[in-house]
Amino acid sequence: MRMPRLNSLRANIMTVVVLASGLAVGAFTAMMCYVNMRSSVALLDSRLATFADVIGQNSTAALDFSDRKAATEILGALRREPPVVSACLYDTRGRLFSEYQRDAGVAPCPRHSGMAQTLGAEFRSVTRSVCRATDFVGTIQVTADLHDVKHRNHRMVVIALALALVSLTMAGCSGSLLQRRISTPVIQLAAAMNRVTTDGTLDARVNVEGAEEITQLADGFNRMIIELERRNELAREAESRLVEQARTDSLTGLPNRRYLGEQLEQELARVQRENSMIGLLYIDLDGFKLVNDSLGHSVGDLLLREVAKRLKSRVRLTDTLARVGGDEFTVILTGLENENDATVAANGLIQSLSRPFVIEGTEITVSASIGISTRRPSGMEDHDLLKQADSAMYAAKRSGKNRAVHFSPELGLMARERLTLETELRGAIGRGEIYVDYQPEFSISSGRLVRFEALARWRHPNLGEIPPATFIPIAEESGLIYALGEFVMEQACRECLEWQKMSSAHIQVAVNASALQFTSEMFVQEVESIIKRTGLNPELVQVELTESVMIGSLEHSAQKMKRLRSLGVTLAIDDFGTGYSCLGYLPELPFTALKIDRTFVRNLQSSSEVSTMIRSMIELGQKMGLHVIVEGIEEEAQLEIVAEMGADEVQGYLLGRPSSTPRVQYAAYLDGRRTSLNGKLSTLIGS
Amino acid sequence: MTSVAVSFRHDARHSWWRALVVLAVLIPLSQNWLPAQQDERAVRAAFVFNLTKYVTWPHPRERLVIGVIGEGNMGPVLKQILDGKVSDGRRIIVLMHSSDAELRECDLLYVAESSPARIRSILDRVGSRAVLTVGDTEQFTRTGGMVGLVRSGEQIEIEVNLDALRSRQLEMSSRLLNLAVIVSASGGIR
Numbered sequence: 105m106r107m108p109r110l111n112s113l114r115a116n117i118m119t120v121v122v123l124a125s126g127l128a129v130g131a132f133t134a135m136m137c138y139v140n141m142r143s144s145v146a147l148l149d150s151r152l153a154t155f156a157d158v159i160g161q162n163s164t165a166a167l168d169f170s171d172r173k174a175a176t177e178i179l180g181a182l183r184r185e186p187p188v189v190s191a192c193l194y195d196t197r198g199r200l201f202s203e204y205q206r207d208a209g210v211a212p213c214p215r216h217s218g219m220a221q222t223l224g225a226e227f228r229s230v231t232r233s234v235c236r237a238t239d240f241v242g243t244i245q246v247t248a249d250l251h252d253v254k255h256r257n258h259r260m261v262v263i264a265l266a267l268a269l270v271s272l273t274m275a276g277c278s279g280s281l282l283q284r285r286i287s288t289p290v291i292q293l294a295a296a297m298n299r300v301t302t303d304g305t306l307d308a309r310v311n312v313e314g315a316e317e318i319t320q321l322a323d324g325f326n327r328m329i330i331e332l333e334r335r336n337e338l339a340r341e342a343e344s345r346l347v348e349q350a351r352t353d354s355l356t357g358l359p360n361r362r363y364l365g366e367q368l369e370q371e372l373a374r375v376q377r378e379n380s381m382i383g384l385l386y387i388d389l390d391g392f393k394l395v396n397d398s399l400g401h402s403v404g405d406l407l408l409r410e411v412a413k414r415l416k417s418r419v420r421l422t423d424t425l426a427r428v429g430g431d432e433f434t435v436i437l438t439g440l441e442n443e444n445d446a447t448v449a450a451n452g453l454i455q456s457l458s459r460p461f462v463i464e465g466t467e468i469t470v471s472a473s474i475g476i477s478t479r480r481p482s483g484m485e486d487h488d489l490l491k492q493a494d495s496a497m498y499a500a501k502r503s504g505k506n507r508a509v510h511f512s513p514e515l516g517l518m519a520r521e522r523l524t525l526e527t528e529l530r531g532a533i534g535r536g537e538i539y540v541d542y543q544p545e546f547s548i549s550s551g552r553l554v555r556f557e558a559l560a561r562w563r564h565p566n567l568g569e570i571p572p573a574t575f576i577p578i579a580e581e582s583g584l585i586y587a588l589g590e591f592v593m594e595q596a597c598r599e600c601l602e603w604q605k606m607s608s609a610h611i612q613v614a615v616n617a618s619a620l621q622f623t624s625e626m627f628v629q630e631v632e633s634i635i636k637r638t639g640l641n642p643e644l645v646q647v648e649l650t651e652s653v654m655i656g657s658l659e660h661s662a663q664k665m666k667r668l669r670s671l672g673v674t675l676a677i678d679d680f681g682t683g684y685s686c687l688g689y690l691p692e693l694p695f696t697a698l699k700i701d702r703t704f705v706r707n708l709q710s711s712s713e714v715s716t717m718i719r720s721m722i723e724l725g726q727k728m729g730l731h732v733i734v735e736g737i738e739e740e741a742q743l744e745i746v747a748e749m750g751a752d753e754v755q756g757y758l759l760g761r762p763s764s765t766p767r768v769q770y771a772a773y774l775d776g777r778r779t780s781l782n783g784k785l786s787t788l789i790g791s
Numbered sequence: 792m793t794s795v796a797v798s799f800r801h802d803a804r805h806s807w808w809r810a811l812v813v814l815a816v817l818i819p820l821s822q823n824w825l826p827a828q829q830d831e832r833a834v835r836a837a838f839v840f841n842l843t844k845y846v847t848w849p850h851p852r853e854r855l856v857i858g859v860i861g862e863g864n865m866g867p868v869l870k871q872i873l874d875g876k877v878s879d880g881r882r883i884i885v886l887m888h889s890s891d892a893e894l895r896e897c898d899l900l901y902v903a904e905s906s907p908a909r910i911r912s913i914l915d916r917v918g919s920r921a922v923l924t925v926g927d928t929e930q931f932t933r934t935g936g937m938v939g940l941v942r943s944g945e946q947i948e949i950e951v952n953l954d955a956l957r958s959r960q961l962e963m964s965s966r967l968l969n970l971a972v973i974v975s976a977s978g979g980i981r
Contacts, residue, residue, distance in 0.1 A: 165966035168841040169949060170834075174970045236844060237879065 113287040121279030122272060129271050133264035140260055144253040145228060148187060152230040152246045155182060155191075160234035160244040163193055167201060167234065167241045175202035182206075187248040189227070192217075193234070194243045201242060211247045226250045289318040293325055300329065353427040355405055356412035364426035364434055368489065371424075371436055375479070383437035383446035386475040386493035387415070387453065390505040391652055392431035394623040395468060398660050406463045411470065418456045419449075434493070443478045443510065450474040450508035466657050471506035473497055478510075498522065502577050504682055505652070526578050528564060533591050538562055540595045542766035544773075545614070545733060545755040548747050553773055555612040555646065556603070556766050557755065558596035560588060580620050589621040590630055597638040597645065602767060604644070607774055612644050616678060619652040628667045635671065642672030648699065650678050658689050669694045676733070681721060691728060698725040702736025705756070708745060719749045726750065832865055834947060836872040838940050839901060839925060843878040845967035848898060849921050849960040855881035856896050860888065860913055861903030865927070869901060895920065902926040902936060910934045921959045932974040937961070939974070950974045 159178055166175035175193055182188045182204050191204040192213035203213040211223060223229060227249050234242040289310075296310045309329065310322045351363035359367065368384070375382045389411065396404035408431065415433060419425050424436040435453070437446055454474060460467045475496025477489050496511035503509065532538050542556035562570045579585040593615045600613035621627055635642050647668060653661050665675055676697035677690075681704055700721050707714045718734070725732040734746045737756030746754060763769050843855060855878055859866035866887035874885040886893050894900065894916055904910050905928045914924060914935050924936045931939040932952040937959075939950035951971040956963055963971075 162966065162969075165845065165964065165970050168844070169838060169967070169970055170946070171970045239844070 113290055114283045117283040117286060118276070118279050121275050121282065125275035126268070126272055129268040133261070133268055136264060137257060137261050141253070141257050144257065145250065148228055148248055148250070148253055149230060151185075152188070152228060152248055153232065155185065155188065156230050156232040156244045156246045159191060159193075159246070160232055160242075163202070163244065164234060164236040164241050167193070167195055168236065170201075172202050176204070179204035182246070185248075187250075187252045188246060189249050190245075190247045192245045192247075194245075196240060196242055198243070210249075213245070217243050217245070223247065226254070285315060286318065289313070289322060293322060296325065296329075300332075356409055356427050358412055358416070358433075359424065359426040361426065361428040364424065364428060364436070367424050367426075368436060371438055372479075372489075374438075380438070381440040381442070381445075381478055381480050382489070383440050383443075383449070383476060383478040384489045384493045385435040385437065385446065385450050385453065385508075386477075386490070386497040387433040387435070387472050388474075388497050388501065389431040389457075390471040390473055390501070391619060392470060394619055394652075395470065395657075397620075397623050397625075399463075399466065399468070399657055403463050403466070403468075407461055407468055407470065410461045410463065411457065414456045415453055418453050423449075434490070437478075440478060443476075446476045446478050447508055447510060450476050454506065454508060466659070468657060469654065473500035473505045474508040475500055476508055476510045498577075502573065522574075522578060525567075525570065525575060526582050528567075529562070529575055529578055529582065529584055532562055532564075533587060537564060538588065538591060539764060540592055540599070541762035541764050542596075542599065542613075542769075543755060543762040544760035544766070544769065545753050546759055547753050548751055552609070553611060553770065554753060555614050556600075556770075557614040557648070557762075558592055558599070558616070559762050560592045560616075561764070576618070580618055585618050585620050586624060589617055590634070592616075593631070594634050594638065597634055597640045599766065600644055601638060601640050603770055604641075606767065606770060610641075610644060611770070612646050612674075614646040614648050614676065616648045619650060622649055622653050622661070622664065628664060628671075631668060631673065632671055635673075643674070645672075646674045646676055646697065648676045648678040651680065651682075654689055654693075658692065662693050665694050669696075676731075679735075680725075681717070687724075695730055697731040697733055699733045699735055699755075700751075702756075705734060705736040705738075705742055705746070708742055715745070718746065722746075722749050722751050726752070831942065831947070832868040833872060835865065835927065835940050836869050838947060838949070839869065839899070840873055840876060840878060840883075842923070842925065842938060842967075843881075843883070843899065845964040846923055847962040847964075848923075851879075851881065852898070853881060854884055855898050856884045856886060857899045857901060858886045858894055858897035859901045859903065860894075861901075861909070862905075863903045865901060865903045894922075897922050899923045899925060902931065904928070905930065907934045910936060919959065921961055923959075923961055924955070938971075948972055 159182065162178045163175050165171070166178060179191045179193060179202055182191050183206070186206075188204075189206045190211040190213060192200060193202040194217040195201045198217040200213055200215050200217075205212070211227060211229075214220070217231075227247055229245060229247040231243060231245040233240055234244050293310055309326055313319065351359060351366075353360040371382055374380075392404065392407070395407055408427075411431075412425075412427065412433070415435070416425055419435050422438050426434050426436075428434050435449070437449055440446055454472055457470055457472050460469045462468070475493040475498065477492035477496060479489055492511040492515075495515040496509045499515045500507050500509035509515075539561050541559045541561050543559060544553050545555040545557060546552065547554045560572055560576070562572075562575050564570050576585070579588050596613045596615050600611070603611045603613075617627070624630075631645075631647065635645060649665075668675060674696040675694060676699055677695050678699050679701040680698050682701045698721070700718060704714055704718050704721075708718060709715075722732045722734075731752045732750075733753040733755060734751045735755050737743050737746065737754045737758045739758060742756075743754060743758060760769065839857070857869060857873060859869055866885075870885040870887055873883050876883045886897070897917075898921075900913070900917060900922050902910055902913050902924060904913065904926070907930045910926065910928075910931055911934050917924060923938065924931075925938045925940065926932070926936040927940050927942075929939065929941050929950070931941075932950045932955075935952070935955055937952050937955045939948075939952075941948050941950055949967070949971040950973075951963060951968060952974050953963075953968075954975060
């Protein structure tokens with residue numbers, strides 16, 4: 105047992121108990137002694153008075169008759185009273201008449217009653233008059249010492265002290281017992297709390313027996329521990345949920361960007377250890393914005409979930425699929441043999457998305473553009489895998505979407521350039537940097553100029569001409585495409601009006617509308633208001649849409665096209681054969697014309713397959729009742745071939761380059777049809 | 792006395808001092824110097840007075856008459872000291888040389904006689920009345936007197952004849968009896 109500390113409960117209880125009982129016993133003893141002493145002295149005094157009276161009474165005769173002997177005898181009776189040390193009898197004149205001395209010289213009687221007797225504090229003295237009836241016959245002084253009284257008091261003090269000792273011992277014992285009943289459970293409690301605070305363990309339970317309050321305290325402590333445990337549990341759950349939430353994308357249940365970052369770091373470290381290759385795919389859905397805008401966010405969200413599911417089913421377990429943004433996903437590919445493995449994986453993912461999704465009864469088609477970046481530990485440069493994949497993904501988008509592009513250093517440059525261009529593009533229309541070029545299209549059968557295609561151009565004051573292939577995607581991604589499209593369409597309509605004034609030939613204008621523009625709810629209204637504003641005959645306007653309008657809801661698109669058609673506007677499929685051609689839907693869409701992409705014509709002579717394809721496309725289009733326009737005619741041979749194939753109309757550098765002054769071009773054409781281009785057509789027709 | 796006066800005249804200062812010195816010496820001496828006879832008589836008178844306080848008479852009257860009979864000059868001393876004093880509320884009257892008629896009035900009779908015959912005759916004259924008889928010789932109590940104040944060396948002893956007292960229905964305080972020598976008429980000491 106350790107010595108209790110001074111301020112411990114144990115020490116306190118012991119101190120209080122022993123002190124209280126000690127004080128009580130001490131005070132009691134002291135009071136008893138005092139009272140006893142006082143009463144003993146009072147008793148002695150009264151006894152002395154009695155002695156004096158009795159002796160005095162008995163001495164009257166001796167005094168009266170001067171019988172000293174008799175007086176001495178009477179006084180001698182005091183011998184039986186040990187405390188009395190002396191008795192002095194004086195006659196009426198105060199002269200010492202007789203005396204008694206217990207021990208000679210202790211308290212000698214003065215010779216005369218008037219003389220003071222010098223006595224110490226240990227003596228008590230009583231002086232009484234001696235009277236016979238009423239007559240004064242003398243005085244008597246009886247003196248006693250307090251020796252006896254003191255002795256008895258002393259004895260009592262000793263007894264009291266012994267009793268005090270006994271009671272203190274008993275108090276100590278009972279205090280110790282009490283302390284044990286109180287402090288032992290308290291010490292146990294404190295030890296349990298110590299275990300909780302130092303070890304952090306919450307399994308500490310106290311089993312305490314003792315006073316009711318103590319057991320209550322212990323019960324309370326136990327309940328508190330249980331409650332603490334319960335709360336700890338809740339906190340842990342909440343924490344893990346938070347961690348989970350912080351690392352998970354709530355929509356798809358995939359890891360989020362933050363988790364991807366962590367994972368990527370780990371994988372990169374591992375790659376360095378294992379000397380293997382790591383690949384990162386950056387996936388962006390093509391046309392997801394269209395889905396979101398036309399069908400609503402809830403459908404968009406459901407689509408994302410389905411896309412996530414499909415992607416997930418296609419990646420290996422060792423790969424990490426994460427959703428890093430709205431319609432952006434990434435995959436960390438581990439253990440790659442070479443760069444081609446990454447490309448294979450990316451193409452697999454693209455393929456997995458090729459089947460349409462059915463969301464709430466609506467069939468939705470999406471594709472994906474994937475940027476690939478890979479890395480080997482050897483010769484590691486300080487470049488960000490994620491940024492590289494992102495740049496590559498943009499490159500994939502620009503080069504026609506629905507494909508995978510591997511990162512190359514030039515792409516990194518383009519990504520940076522793109523960023524500056526986007527900021528520049530924002531003010532470009534206001535600053536008049538945007539203008540429209542017109543490229544003529546001719547009818548093969550008549551050889552006549554039938555239409556000019558309006559092409560948006562951007563001349564930057566510092567950077568010069570920026571190609572549409574560069575700025576159109578930027579406009580689409582930044583939302584500037586709407587303003588740009590509207591500007592171009594209005595410009596084209598006004599220009600077209602001018603052409604009508606020059607001739608009665610009804611020259612059409614073809615205006616490109618991006619899929620984004622088309623998806624906008626306002627698109628049909630805008631077209632209508634521009635036509636009304638300019639006063640142009642709607643039949644002179646041909647809206648050219650890419651195949652990407654078929655992404656999303658076909659039904660929606662079809663309805664919109666029908667509304668456009670009802671305005672009188674004609675509709676053409678632009679860049680046919682490059683994008684996501686879903687021929688099955690073609691009959692349901694009210695197109696009036698089909699434009700075969702220039703890439704086909706470029707390979708027309710080198711590949712017989714391409715030639716067959718063009719022929720089939722022309723045939724297909726015409727069978728569906730569409731005008732077939734062939735783009736990109738740059739050589740006479742090409743012109744001859746497509747003419748022979750039965751194409752309705754042609755367009756290309758051979759026949760007329762895009763020009764910002766179509767009226768001059770048109771005037772020249774009207775002027776004599778002597779231009780070489782026209783001549784070529786004429787000869788063709790003629791042959 | 793004249794010489795003193797003269798000397799006073801001659802040297803007034805010196806004589807005055809001398810007279811003072813003489814007086815200072817003389818006054819304390821004079822009491823011891825008084826004849827022992829007279830001193831003893833005064834003590835006896837005081838004893839008589841005190842005696843009256845320790846004795847209870849059967850039918851006390853207002854006066855306490857003390858008669859003195861016999862030789863010597865105890866009479867005048869008693870008369871001088873006790874006459875007119877009050878003892879237990881009773882005024883003391885001292886009658887000297889009391890006649891028989893007066894004897895009958897007495898409550899206390901001091902018999903200053905030494906001859907037993909004379910004492911006996913006096914006591915006979917007192918008869919059986921409650922008269923406290925006090926004498927001053929050894930023979931007194933043995934002759935039938937009640938209280939004897941007998942000189943013994945320097946002291947006066949009290950002798951009491953209890954039988955005589957009781958026969959006259961006089962009671963004496965036991966305190967006094969404690970001091971006294973009890974004597975019987977037959978002459979023995981008890």
